[in-house]
Every structure is written in C-alpha cells, then in structure tokens.
Amino acid sequence: MSLRPSDSPAAAVGPALALKLSDELGIETVGELLRYTPMRYVRRGESSGDSAPEKGDWITLVGTVTRADERRMRQRSGTFLSVTVDDGLRTYVVTFFNPRVIKRVLRPGVRLMVAGTVGYFRDQIQLTHPDWLVLPEAGAPRLDAVGSPMLAAMAADATAKKEGAGTSADGVEIDPADFDRPILPIYRATKALQTWTIWKAIQLALDAVEWGEDALDDAHRAERGLVTTAEAIRGIHVPETQEDIDAASERLRFDEALAMQLALAQRRFADRGRVGPGCDYVPGGLEDRFADRLPFTLTDGQRTVLDEVRADLAAGEPMSRLLQGEVGSGKTLVALLCMLRMVDNGRQCVLLAPTEVLAAQHHRTITRMLGDLAIAGELGADPDATAVALLTGSLKTQARKEAMLATVTGTAGIVIGTHAVLEEKVEFFDLGLVVVDEQHRFGVEQRDTLRSRGRGDVVPHMLVMTATPIPRTVAMTVYGDLETSTLRQLPAGRQPITTNVVPAGKEKWERRLWEVVDEEVGEGRQVYVVCSRIGDDGTPEGQRSARRAAEGAGGDRAARPTTSAVDMFAELTAGPLGRHRVELLHGRLPADEKNAVMDAFTRGEIDILVSTTVIEVGVDVANATTMVIVDADRFGVSQLHQLRGRVGRGGLPGRCFLRTSAGESSPAMERLRAVAASNDGFELARIDLIARREGDVLGAVQSGVASSLRFLSLVEDADVIDDAREFAAEVVRDDLTLADHRPLADLVDAVMGPSRISYLDKS
Template sequence: MLNWEDNRKLTDLLPEKEAKTIRTTLGYTTAKELLTHYPRTYATHNDTPFLNQANDGDIVTCIGEIIHTATIHTKKTTTIYTITIQTTNELIKATFFHAKPHQAAWCERTLTRGTTAIFTGKIKTYRGAPQLQHPDFLLLNTPHPTSTGALKQLTAYGNDTDISNFLTSLPAIPIYPARQRITTWRILGAIHHILDHTNPIPDPLGPFTPPDLPTFDRALRGIHQDGTNAYTYRHRLAYNEALALALVMEIRRHDTTTRHATPLSPHPTGAPHHRETLINNLPYTLTTGQQTIINTIATDLNSPHPMQRLLQGEVGSGKTIIALIAMLQAVENGKQCALLAPTSVLAHQHGHSLTELLTNAGINLTITTLTGDMTPTQKNHALLAIISGDANIIIGTHALIQDTVEFYDLGLVIIDEQHRFGVEQRDSLRTKGKNHTTPHLLVMTATPIPRTIAMTFFGDLNHSTLNELPGGRRPIKSYVVPEYLPKYTTRAYEVMREHIHQGHQIYIVCPRINGPGGVLETHQHLSETEFKNYRIGLLHGQLKDADKDTTMRQFANGDLDILIATTVIEVGIDVPNATIIMIRESENLGVSQLHQLRGRVGRGGYDSICFFHHTAERGTPADKRIWQMAATTDGFQVAEIDLIQRHEGDVLGTSQSGTNRKIAFLNLARDIGLINRANRDAKNIVAHNLDLARQLIAGIDDITQDYLDKS
C-alpha cells in the first residue's frame, strides 16, 4: 500500500524448509507478503490472557514463574507432573503426562520452582478448572535455555540461547494468526529474520509524511517488535490505509474535472417540456426535499463536466421520480439515458412503472429493456433500438455493460442500488459517450451509507439525501417473532389473517428456494395449514420471466392474498395494498437487506407491520441483532448496526480470497477523525504533487476494484 513494495523472494531470505512451509500454508512468496502478516495480539513478560476468557481448545501463550510442582504416579505406570505458573494476572496450572520414567525425570529436572519460561499450549478444562495440557515451553533467564515443541521451531534461526536472548529482548511477544501446519512461533522467527535483513525503508510519503506519526519504517518494524507501543504503530498503518482510499477518490474527483460532458440545459430551446409536463400531471405533490434535489441535479447536468452524484433515500422516499425527471432533461437535449438495475425483476418493474408514469402524463417516449434472460430475438430488437437512437430510455441489468451494446448518444447513466455494482462496472457505461464525451452519472441507493463509508468509498461523488417520506407514507411497526417463543408465531399468523380480511395483502419472504424453510416447502406447508383457504402466489428466481410477471401482476391487481417469495422482491416491487411482510429466518440475511425488504410495505398510507421471524437461540448475537433491527426504522441507524457488527471487509467488499487483505487496521466505525485527516491530506497531495499521488496508489487502482467495490 502507498507504493511500498518488497518483492524479495522468501526462498532467497529464509531456510529452504521454512520458505516452503510459508508458501504452502500461508501462500506467501515475497517479503512484503510476510511482513504484512500482522500480529493479532501480544503477550508481555508481565501479562497473559485471563484463562476464564479462553475456551477449550484455544491456544494460550503465557510468560511466568513456576511457583509449585507436584508429581503423581498412576496405577497405569503413567507419571503426571503438574506445575503452577504465576503470571501477573492469575495462577495457571500446566500438566505433563509421561509414560516413561526417564521422560518424567527430565521434566522434573527442567521445570523446577523459580524457573521463568514461556509456555504455549491448548486449554483443557479438568474438574471445572482450565489448565494447559502438555504445553511447549522455552526457559528464559537461565544459563542453559531449553525449548520444546513449537518453540523449538525457532532454532531454524539460532540455538536455544539465541532464541532466549531474542525473546527476552522483546517488550512484548507478538502472537500471529497461524494455521494447522505453521505455528505463531515459526511465523515470528521468519518475520524477525527478514526484518534483520531489511534496510531502513524510505517513507513513501516523502515531504508529506505526517510529523506527529512514526515513519513507515518505524511503524512496520514496531508492529512486529514493540508490542507495548502497538497502538501508535497501528495508528500510522491505519492512516496509510485511509490515505490510500482518500487518494484514489481524490484523483478520481480530479480526473472528472478533466473530462468533458455535454451540458444538458433544463430549458433547451425548441424542445418539448417533458419535465414540467410530468411534474404537473403527478397524482401527488413533490416534497421540498425532492424539489431541492431535482434543482441540484438540473444544475449538475448543465455543466460541461460530468455530474457525479450519489442520491441516498429510504425505501419509498421518491428516488425513482427524481431519476425520471433527470432522464427527461437528458431526453429534451436529444440524449439517451441508461438505467442500470441489479436484477431482471427490478429492471422490468422499472420499465413498467416508468412507462405508466409517462403514459399518464401524456408523454410519448420509447423505453427499451435489455436483460440477460431475454431471447436472442428480443435482445436483437433491443440492441437495434439502442444503437439507432429509437430508444430514449434504456433499462437493463449487467447485460447493458457488455461490449456488444452500443449507444446512439448516451448522455446520462443512472445506477440503481449501487451496492450491487463495483466501480469498474459503474464506470464501464461512462466510456460509451459520443465523440469522447463522458455521460453524466447519478448513483442511487436505498441502503443508507454510514458517514465514514460515504467519506471513503464514495469520496468521488457529491452527495444528496432524501430525509422526508412522501405524503401518505406511515412508519412501519416491526416485531420480532423468534422460534423460542412459539406463541409469537401463532399471533403473527392471526394478525396476518386479520389484515387479509380487511382487504389487504401479505408478503412472506424465505431465504432460499429449496430445502427446509425454503420457499417451496413454506408455500406447501402454509397452503395446507395456516392459510388453507386463501389465494397464495409463489415467486422465486428460477421461474420463467412470463410466470414471474404473471404472479406479480396478479398480486399487484389484488388477485392474490399472499405472495410467498424469495428475496427477489427486495427492491422495486410496489404494491400499496400490501400491509404485512414476514421475513422468515431473518438471521440469515444482512440488516441492510432486511431494511430493504421491510420497505416493501407501508407504501399506501395504511398501518403496516414487519415480522422478523428467526430461528437463532435466545441471547445469541444473531438474536440481539434482530431485536436491534426491529427497534429502529432509521436506515442510518441500521447501517451503523451493520457496520459495527460485521467486519469492515465484508461490508465494503474488501476481503479477498487467500491472505492478501488490504484493510487491516482502519476501523470504519471508529476512525472518523483519521478518515477526515486523510481526506484533507489527500487533497493537499493531489493539489501540490499529482505525480506523487498517482505513484502512491500505483497498483491499487489497477487491481482495484475488489478494493473499492461499493458493497
């Protein structure tokens, strides 16, 4: 990261056996890969993890003095030698089993009272008390150091005396993420051997190195060799990660100012006034927030540089009408618009809803849909309409991104549910402008984005947020229906039947198609029990498009009482008469997805309910997460729950296969001050030394897009 590379081969630096083991177990072949395998914790000479925090089978490392020993001879000729280790925090008992007398005698002579040593081994509970069973050890502060087991693996880099001197010189002993065939000690020895053979590393930031933080060289060495000051070194490495993100975004923002777009006037001379016509014929009045954002987007579109705007808004807040008004501004200026949706169901739903809005307003435009599941004949008709310019608005899935799709004159790209698309996908449509121009870009999401993520992973976009719900929308009441409280499930079904008798409709969402709890099994079971005499529809992704459309049309027209579906209804489905959604096994879905699904109801001005059914045990993290989810309908609070409870790598899409994870230290739930500072510093570096800024992210932006995917 930040243009630091160390591509020296481990085979040239380490003993052959050690290099081979590291390659086969960790996948590392270069010095940089190994040096960025950071400690997960530290054991100091005066500290140890509390045993009551460890579980059976956990590997515990401690440093302490032996204060008591005892020998027990069993009837089976086994000798049990026990020692009691005094650490700063507690007393730890360790037990050694020996079948042969000479082994027991050696242990008794070696591990005597007053001896200080490092011990490492698995925890085993015996008679209610945790203890170390047959731990490996290394004697410290003795004229004749002795090591056993995993600790003896360090002898690849010196004898027992060398190892003892080395470990006692460390203020704290780093404990590394290990594997079954390679221990933390073996990793420790290899890393320190490489650091001993590494010259001081010039700071990649040069004159922009923060004066109040350790240099990169000091931070990299310190994280491995000085655990007592680990926070300081972690802070510098986290800063580097934040700065790398900020530089990528600041350079993207800078590059946008060098691109050219066709200015799209909000009032082009001689063009039909589609925007005004649509607004005047809407069956409702736009909110103040919608009007403000429409005016902001109109100004952006009239710029000679491409608009880059992120529009956030709760489910049902009115983003779609804003997008359509923006598209009409482009069409009035003779341009085509592309709307990229994550699923075929949503693409077709957008096609139907936009066509209906335009038809009701008396606006005659051609809307073309292109999805991967269309027949070859349908695709060819769509492609012809797109390249000829007959299609004014093109709505599609990933099929729109393919090289075979050519536009007549693309002026505006809209990405719906941006978290389903990566940066590379997002940008691919922006290369399809006419005469080397870049189309304007509007990115929309109903999944609220925490402030820190907005600042980092969306730093190249201007932000607009819809905070108001349109008139008539009412807050949704949420209830948890856990399996450990069966009466709750019974009552939930009663309430659902009551709503149906009042003339309303119900969604029941399942996390899978097949198997226990799947949509097929649930449909069959509920059709024969709780809802035997009701009209029930079935919807999932493996149905043919015609069957999906028929089912959705039946539900929208009120011909079905209940729709049992998978999460294909997550976005874009709008049935105002639906007042209850039950999400089954909700613990298997992310909170952002749960929030999206909850937004399928409450769209018609009626009191609406979301039942979060789950099968998690009482008091587990999954159980607590669902109760937290039910306690708020604020999408930004939902996003913070998601950010705190999930690993940032999962939230952001930054976790990579293998071991090369790019974000190791930056905490997106906590480090807002550091992110702010990195953003300011990135602006300064780009403004004063653009070449250095590009060098610092060289390699990041090419592999990127795992790193920067908006997930």
C-alpha cells in the same frame, strides 16, 4: 545488507522461510512482512487471550507450568508427560509423548510459550504434543533456546546448538534473550509457521530494511502528532512500553486511511478533463411535462439532490455520483427526472438493475408514471414521447430483437435491463447517462462497461443508487470514488411502519400473528411472508438445514432449523389462510413465471405472497400493508429494514412482524429489537456496522488477501478518515499518478498491495 520494502524477504530470512511466509501467509515482500502486525500482546503476569478457544482452533499461549506428571499409557507401552500451564486466566493441559528430554525441562515454575490445536476433555482445554519454547524469566541467566524447534533441528544436525542461540526448523536462529521482554507480540500463526518464527523473521527484516523518505513531511507529522512510519513499524513489533504501541498504532492507522483515500481519489479524479455529455435544461421538454403531471410536490430533499445532479450533468465532465436514500424516499423519481433531461438533450439513458424482478418492476413503474410520454411509435402516444425498453436475459427472441433494435436506433430514450445490457452485442445510439440501482450488486468493471459505450470520446454520466443507508465512514471508503448525495426525507403521506418481534414457538403469539394476517386480508389488504431460503430439495443450504433439524432446535443459532419458502407456502395453503389467494415467488422460478406472479400481486390478484428476498428492493405495491419475516434472525439489520420498506407505501400504515427462534438474551435478539425500535435506516446502518464491525471493507474473501484494515476502524475513526480524505484530494487533484509524490505512491502500494488495489478497482 540493505533491503527495500519492495524486495523479497529471502535475503533477510533465508529462502526456506521466505517460501513458507509466501505459502502460509501470502507475504511476498519485506514491506508486507513488516506490516504483518501482532494480533495481540502478552505481558508478564497477563493471560494470552480473553475468550476460551474453540475446538480445532490453532492457538499460541504464554503461561507458567504449575504441574508436570509423567504417566504410563494404558493402551500401549511407554509414558507421556501431562503438563498444566496457567496463563493467568485459565489452565491448559498439555500432553507430550515419549518425554525423555522434555520432562527434564518442563518443571513447575518454568515460563512457556506453547502453540497447538485445541481439544477438549471434560471441559478442560487440551493440547497434544504441541510446539513449545521455554521463555526466560526477567533477570535469569542467559540460557540456550530450549523447545521443539530446537529439538527438531538437533535431531537433524547435532551441530545446530550454538552459544546462547538455537536454530528453528525454518533455519532461523532463536535467541532466548529475544523473549526476555516485558511485552511479547503474538502473531496470527499457522501449524506450519509458529508465532516466534514469524517474530524472528520480522526482527531480521527490521534490521535489514532501509526506509526511504517518509510519506509525511515533518510539518504534516507535527500537525497530527505522528511518528515516522519506520518508527511505527519498529514500535509495533518490538515495543518497550504501551506508549510505543499507542504511538505506532496512531501512525499506522493514519497510513491505512491515507493509502485507501489516495487510491480512491485517483479513481475519483480520473475523469477530470474528459468530455461528458452536454445536458442543459430544455424548457417545455419531457422533464417539464412529466413534472407538471405529478400529483404531489417534491420533498425539499429531492429538490436539493436534483440540483446537485443537474449541476453535474451540465458541468461538461462525466458525473460519478452516489445517491443513497432512506427506503421509500423517492430515489427512482429523482433518477427519472434526470433521465428525462438527458432524453430532452437527444441522448439515451440506461437503468441497470441486479435482478429481473426489479428490472421488470422499474419498467412497470416508469411506463405507468410517464403514460403517453413513454410509448413513442404506438397509437395514442404523445408527439414528443420516447420509448422505454426492457432488456433482460430471459426475453423471448422476438422481444429481445425489438428491445435491441430500439436501443441501437435511439427509439428508446430509456433502456431498463439486467446484466444482459452489459453484453457486447448490445449497442446504444447515443448513451448519455448510466443509472445503476443497488450499486453494491455491481462492480466498477461492470459499470465501466457501459460508460465505455458513449459516442466518440464522450464518457456517459453515472448515477449509482442504493436503498441501503450507508454510514458516512463507509461511504468515504467503500464508495469513496463517488460524490455522494443523500435523501433522508420521506414523501408526505408515508406512514411509519410498526415492527414487532414475535418469538417462534409461543402459541399465543403465533396464533395472534396469523390472525392479524387474516384480518388484513379481510380488509382487502395484501401481505408478504418472507423466508430466508427457497426449499430443501437437494440444495446445499437445504442439506445444512436438514442437519440442523436433526440436531435439534435447542442451543445456538447454528442448531436451529429454518423454514423454507416452499414449506411455508405448503403450511399456509393447508391451514386456515388457505382460503385466501396465496402464491409463491422465489429466484428459481422461470423468469416469465416470476414476472406473472409479481404482476398479479401488483394488480391485487394475490392476497398473500410467500417469497424469498427477491422482493427486497424496488418492489412497490401500494396495497401491501403487512410483512411477516420468518427466521428474522437470519437477516442483517439493514436487510430487515430494506424488506419492511416494501409495506406501507400507499398511504396506509405498515406493519412488520419479525418471527424468530433466537434466545431472549442473544445478540440476534438484540439486533431484532433494534430494528423494531427504529425506522431510521441511517441509525440502523450504524448499529449494523457496530454489530458486524467493518471486517475487510475491500472484501478479503473475494480478493483472497488478508484484511486491509488492521488499525483503522470505520466505527470509531471518522475524524481520521475525514482528515485523510481531504489530504488525499489535495494531493491527487494536482498529481493524479502521484509521480511527484513518490513516497505517497509507495505508501499506497505498501498498505494496499497490488492485489488489493486491483480488487478495489473491481468492487
């Protein structure tokens, strides 16, 4: 029997187990089965895991029986067998009921593999009637497989027992000799599918699969010191030595990096040969006139990025570029200058923002900066002015009609909007540039919706921006389909923000915190107070918080209640700060009310704004100097950096207070201290990545598939990703579809899988 990696595993493992592999693990092909790699290994004399399991966890352990006692049950007739298993790190009490056969086998000294659900009794880990299998000791005589799968099969069919092998409940023969190995793989299993059944299925697939040509030729493997993929797959599942595991991991790590970079390169080069909007420099146009009015000089970083973007705009092909920058580094100004060049060439631009608050903020900022250059058709407008239209979902009917008319006729050279601009009925006169703010809030499909609205066969340029600094390895993966420009330099006059961690519940610290707020307002400054949620009012988050409060505030993070924005607003207005002008802003307010509050804060008519993270990005109030982040441990490192970037934007020093109930030695407190110690967003992004690890950068939760990155680390493998990116670009530049590189195309499909590639296209 010979199977290809794309075939169903049924021919190798049988239809019953193939169905279970599909239902339990989402495995549909031989290739997916073989890439379902061990989560860890157990060696003779070593423990099955480093950390104690949680109650309810499904675990697999390998250990030695140190004690076996048959006892009578108290509440009913019969006996049970209490077996103590030591895995070298801790002991487990394993209980079996009606142990007529089991008690003859599970004696002290027996080596055992056990899988079941964890329980605790008086701090002792308990497994009740788990699945089990006796493992042979090195050099011991060959025995029949003995364990619960064997017994289940025997109960169904007395002929199941065979010489030297037993048949599992899934119909797979289990040979005890398989477990007579120095290194045993442990797979992430389920209650319905045991680790040893998965391993046996993989062994059957290994024996049946016929590997085609390797994705890397001899020269490429030799250059990198890599084994073939076939050797790596076998070495990762049935290793004889640690060196086998290391060599296999190195090759599978490169395979993951290369497959991802090939998929991204295909998307990056997809626009090669297509026509982009022409965009030459127009002397004396809106771009020049606006630049001449600027009361400051552009930073070196802004000029460098502008040169990169302008070169793309003039290249004749559609631009796809990511502009990432430090908080307050002037990304919006760069984007505006590029948009004005496009308008000078007779084309339109759209700026897509993720929230109405941010869209309205951009509209206010851009119209204010442009002045009479942004009010075409109005009294006092410059003769060459354009119009800046705002299009959001909450606009009243008349305002919406006017914005859509200005868009379709071309009167508005710049259109600023939310998801509302993605609607089919929104038409552009001649769209030339799409600017996406906060790129991570939108998917490729949404961006492409706008790019499809160019005139004729012309594909609009695309500039996506993010104020969340991105580690280089993440930029090469999550945003690997885009060329990247980076702004690190802050404009002259921006003051560093001083950040302090304030332990909640310490009266002296709390009192001083609100005294500072009072002093800042007394000096005519404005203050943000940011909370992690809106309010309890029957929402699921509110109910969870109420449960936390009922459980008490001590212990770990999950047990501590949070303070809602609604409650904080009530607390501040009822206290000494209530004599100041305090307002509330959150996402559930009507759109016109949100805009009214934000406008009032911008005009200086509100002293203290209690808000949720609706003000996280883009909000620019020069007079705001202080921010208090309540329950700061509920936010990520990068999000905290984003939030505090809202203060100190007007030449005055900024202050940020991180109020938290986190324990002094907790990981949450360590994260907060890291934020307090640095204003470098790129360094904090690196710390954030290390703290979170990379998880599944393709979003396993959203795509519904297992993690795409089993071996590749975005923290540690920058060199591997760099190498794979260069390799992929070299191939895809001349062979976009990989038609002439079939083994590489097969690698992309094997590692990524159709569902993962589909999600990557949407992310």
